[in-house]
Amino acid sequence: MILKKYKKSIAEYLDVDANQISLYWRGRVGLYCILKALDIQPGDEVILPAFTCVVVPSAIKYLGAAPIYTSIDPTTYNIDVHQIENKITAKTKIILAQNTFGLSSDLDPILEIANKYNLKVIEDCAHGFGGSYKGRKNGTSATAAFFSSQWNKPFSTGIGGIVLWNEKESLHKINALEKQLSSPTFKDEQMLALQIFIRKNILTPSIYWNALKLYRWASQKGLISGSSDAGELDSAKMPSGYLKTGAKIQAKVGLNKIGSFQSNLEHRKKLASLYSEAFKQLNISPVFQPDYAVHTFTKYPFLVKNQIQFLELAQKNNIPLGDWMNSPIHPIQDNYHLWDLAIKYFPLETKIGKHIINLPTDTSISEEEAFRIINFLKRNKSFLISNWQDI
Ligand SMILES: Cc1ncc(COP(=O)(O)O)c(C=O)c1O
Numbered sequence: 001m002i003l004k005k006y007k008k009s010i011a012e013y014l015d016v017d018a019n020q021i022s023l024y025w026r027g028r029v030g031l032y033c034i035l036k037a038l039d040i041q042p043g044d045e046v047i048l049p050a051f052t053c054v055v056v057p058s059a060i061k062y063l064g065a066a067p068i069y070t071s072i073d074p075t076t077y078n079i080d081v082h083q084i085e086n087k088i089t090a091k092t093k094i095i096l097a098q099n100t101f102g103l104s105s106d107l108d109p110i111l112e113i114a115n116k117y118n119l120k121v122i123e124d125c126a127h128g129f130g131g132s133y134k135g136r137k138n139g140t141s142a143t144a145a146f147f148s149s150q151w152n153k154p155f156s157t158g159i160g161g162i163v164l165w166n167e168k169e170s171l172h173k174i175n176a177l178e179k180q181l182s183s184p185t186f187k188d189e190q191m192l193a194l195q196i197f198i199r200k201n202i203l204t205p206s207i208y209w210n211a212l213k214l215y216r217w218a219s220q221k222g223l224i225s226g227s228s229d230a231g232e233l234d235s236a237k238m239p240s241g242y243l244k245t246g247a248k249i250q251a252k253v254g255l256n257k258i259g260s261f262q263s264n265l266e267h268r269k270k271l272a273s274l275y276s277e278a279f280k281q282l283n284i285s286p287v288f289q290p291d292y293a294v295h296t297f298t299k300y301p302f303l304v305k306n307q308i309q310f311l312e313l314a315q316k317n318n319i320p321l322g323d324w325m326n327s328p329i330h331p332i333q334d335n336y337h338l339w340d341l342a343i344k345y346f347p348l349e350t351k352i353g354k355h356i357i358n359l360p361t362d363t364s365i366s367e368e369e370a371f372r373i374i375n376f377l378k379r380n381k382s383f384l385i386s387n388w389q390d391i
Contacts, residue, residue, distance in 0.1 A: 006251035009258050010162055014137055020171065022178040023246025024161035025188070027126045027148030028055040032062055032243070033181075034122055034144045034163060037173040040065050040093055047087050048096040048124075049079040050346045051353075054233065054329040056096070056124065057339040061236040067340055068092070069328065072349055074388040075288045077301065077325070078105040084113050095121050099128025099138055100325070101287075101358070102154070102268075102296030107133050107141050122146070129155045129162075130265045131296040138296075139164045144174070149254065150227065151199070152322075152362070154268060154296050155261055157250040158196045159225050184247040188225075193249045195224055204364065208320035233331070236338050265296060268361040271370045272297040275359055278374040285387040299324055299358035303385040307355055310383050319376045320360050327353045351391050 003023060011018040024030040040046070042064030048056060050069035057067035068087050073080045077100040084095060095114055097105035107121075114121045123145035125131075128138040139145030144167065147153075149160035165174045184192075219226020231239045257264075272295070276286035284302065289295055299322060304310040307323060314321040324330060328349040329339050336343045343350060359373060377384065385391060 002248050002251040002255070003246055006246070006254050009255055013258060013261070014140060014164060016140065016164060016166075019175065020165050022163045022165070022174055023250070024146075024163065024178075024181075025184055025244035025247065025250075026055075026159050027146050027150065027161035028059050029181075029243060030146035030161035030163040031056065031122070031124070032059040033174060033177045034146060034165075035059065035063055035065065035094070037165075037170065037177050038094065038120055038122075038143070043091060044093045045089060045091040046094040046096060047079075047084060047092060049098050049100070050328040050341070050349045051077055051100065051325055052096075052098060052124070052329060053126070054332050054339060055228065056098075057329060057341070058232065058236050058238075061339065062238045062242075065093075066091075069341055069346065071346065072100075072352075074348060074352060076103055076105075076290070077101060077352075078103065079110075081106055081109045081113075084110065088113075088117050088119070092117065092119055095119055096124050097121055097142065098124040099126070099131060099296070101301055102127045102131050102298040103288075103290075104128060104131055104133040104138050104293040106290070106292060111141065120144075126150075127153065127298040128296055129153065130261060132294045134292050140166060143167045143170075149250065152298070154264060154298055154362075155254070155257060157253040157257070158192045158199070160246060160250040160254070162246075178245055181243050181245045184244050188244070189247050189249050192225060192247060196249070196253060206318060209315045209318065227331075264363055267363050268297040269295075270367070271359075271361045271365060272300050274367065274370050274374065275300050278377060282378065282381050282384060283386055284384050297361045300361055301325070301356055301358045303352070303355045303388060303391060304357050304383045305355070305385060306383065307357060310357060310380070313380060313383075314376070317376055319373055320365070321373075322358045322360070323356065324358050325353060325356055348388075352388065355385060355391050 007021040008018045044065040051072045060067045121142035123142045125139045126148035129147040131138045145164045147162040149157040218224045279286040
């Protein structure tokens with residue numbers, strides 16, 4: 001059966017047993033199932049970085065638990081390890097360690113804190129499939145991890161979620177949960193297959209901005225499976241049809257892509273090194289690459305003085321830029337209280353969100369296209385901010 005074969009190929013890539021892998025319609029469903037399998041109850045607290053995607057606190061809140069937002073280190077965009085202990089209470093159960101833009105959190109000190117207070121660590125590897133921490137593959141160090149194979153991720157099956165469970169004694173719980181979920185419907189499978197076809201055959205960088213507008217409109221209308229389903233951005237209530245396992249079409253696409261995944265990562269590294277070199281020439285801090293991790297460069301972030309104007313300029317020049325993490329709970333811009341976020345305590349994360357832009361690194365961007373993007377940056381260098389202290 002194709003899903004079993006897909007699990008085996010992911011397990012081989014991660015050097016783990018196939019029964020440690022379970023598959024979901026999206027990464028967020030994987031996170032929800034991990035929390036459930038860890039027996040998270042109403043009132044329990046989950047520590048997470050205040051620089052994430054809104055679907056992360058949503059998954060926590062669907063279980064009645066509380067997201068406890070924590071400041072980030074602005075050089076890594078990951079949780080500030082020194083802030084974690086201040087957030088621990090008698091109700092804390094989990095620390096979520098995110099791989100923002102593909103860079104692993106500094107896991108060893110986080111695991112040490114978790115050990116000291118008897119907490120579990122979950123790795124949010126939504127951006128980090130293929131990266132590593134101190135030679136350990138992302139996802140293999142904590143109790144459990146989830147990966148996203150959504151559009152724009154280094155390993156994409158249209159949309160999709162993969163869970164890696166590392167704690168042997170509780171493995172049966174996640175596997176039992178996966179069995180309880182329903183499979184995607186025939187229509188889900190067909191719609192996703194159509195979207196994958198369109199993206200592969202029709203979408204090129206030259207129509208990026210028009211395609212993005214159409215994509216956002218269609219996903220808000222619930223016509224396609226976009227970054228978020230209709231309703232997910234309006235409240236922290238679980239949308240109908242949320243709890244689904246992996247689809248056959250995801251397995252088929254994933255099996256086709258796993259063989260070329262390493263060269264995809266090399267391409268991203270190559271483009272990232274071109275961007276870093278250009279930023280250094282412009283006296284702008286390049287993306288921080290600590291010794292402890294191998295970055296996947298799912299996106300290449302930098303800061304600008306005026307995000308809206310810069311994106312407009314990019315659109316006019318047909319430069320495919322993005323604004324991932326435009327808020328502490330991307331892409332939410334108001335009603336933060338619905339996700340229990342007291343925004344006033346996170347001025348730095350909010351500011352970074354308002355100034356961040358990201359460059360593409362995916363295989364649709366040739367080196368020639370990367371140089372066109374670099375020339376655009378050079379022509380508009382007056383917009384660039386040299387580092388986060390200057391925001
Ligand atoms: C940091 C982070 N975690 C989790 C997710 C959820 O992944 P998915 O879209 O596969 O549900 C995302 C989505 O992009 C994300 O950015």
